Amino acid sequence: MNELIRFDHVSYGYSAQKQVLQHISLSVYQGDFIAIIGGNGSGKTTLAKHFNGLYKPTEGTVTVAGRDTRSLSVAELSRFVTYCYQNPDHQIFQSTIYEEVAFGPKNMGLSGTELEERVTEALRAVGLEQMREAEPYFSSKGTRQKIAVASILAMKPEVIVLDEPTTGLDHRGVRDIMELLRQLHRAGHTIIVVTHDMKLVAEYAWRVLVMHQGSLLYDGTPREVFTRPDVWEKAQVEPPAVYRFGVAAGWSAPVPLTMEEAKERLAEERVKHETCPS
Incomplete structure (x- = not known):
């Protein structure tokens, strides 16, 4: 298997006395569909923000495509791995959906026909091609979540990291987003999702990282996790x-x-x- 991201004994904290992550070692491989689970304060989001360099380890190393994230900016890393915030409004700021989705590729130096093709392809993938001139803020939560995902797709990253992408969505919105992620996975993207919804973990994830008090408690398949009470009880989740x-x-x-x-x-x-x- 082709290793894309490696954590070697990674710890992270705001001070020596307040460690949020403790000695995390793991690898992400091409084609993974990973769910990160655990109770509140277990370190899920902090872990996720290390994949694309939003956070840099205070101890140990994170390497993306063989390069230490400390030596790369978030913008440089975004060409390979991108992060979608839990609240899409934290990353939406343009006046039209087209401009929002075009922002990342423009910063990568794309223009003209190539830019147009990237944006159109991304909007088509999330079913928003006909809304390109609409204002993002007047859209539903589900649509804004799709805009955020399209903004990521337009940069054509290898790895897509999403923090609680279904929070606040109704049943149909949840299904739309998760089926979109399944399609992206089938198209070759590696998917990493932080989630509290164990039903979605069982249905969509191929691999589960279980966090507990800043440590990686378990790394296995959904069935391995949910058939071990010693794991899911300690992690404060339920099958x-x-x-x-x-x-x-x-x-x-x-x-x-x-x-x-x-x-x-x-x-x-x-x-x-x-x-x-x-």
Whole structure:
């Protein structure tokens, strides 16, 4: 696997007495779809802001594409890995959606036909091509979140980091954003998402980083995390409701983690019952 980002014994703190991250070592590989989970104050967002150099480690090193983030500016790193804030209004400031999405590529030196193609492609990817002249601030929260994602896509980064991208969205908005991320992942982007929604973790993530009190408690698949009470209880999270129901109902392993898995299990049970009636 192609390693894109490496953390080597990374610690971060505002002072020696107040460490927010403690001795984090991990690698991000091309094609990862990672969820970062943990309780409030566990260090999720602080960890995420190290991926693109918004924060620099006070101890240890973070390397992106083999280069130490301390030697690179955020602007330089944004060509490879970009960060989408939890609140899209923290990064939206232009008068039209087109200008908002064009801002990053312009700062990269693009203009003319190449700039137009980048912006159009990004807006098409999030379904906003027809709204290019609209004012961002009059859009819904879900649309503003899509604008923020399009602004990132226009720079064509290898890695996309998103902090709680579904916060404040209704059910349809959540699905729209997560399905967009799934499409981007399938198109070749590496995705890292900070989230508190374990249902989404089970449905979309391939890998889970579990944070606890500034340390990396566990690194594994969603099933590995949610079938280990010693991990999820310490991290102050709960497995998805489908899994908890399956355990309470006495379903045999592997207990379904998602509604799709539960539907498949029920269909299998129905077939068994029909072919082997009591």
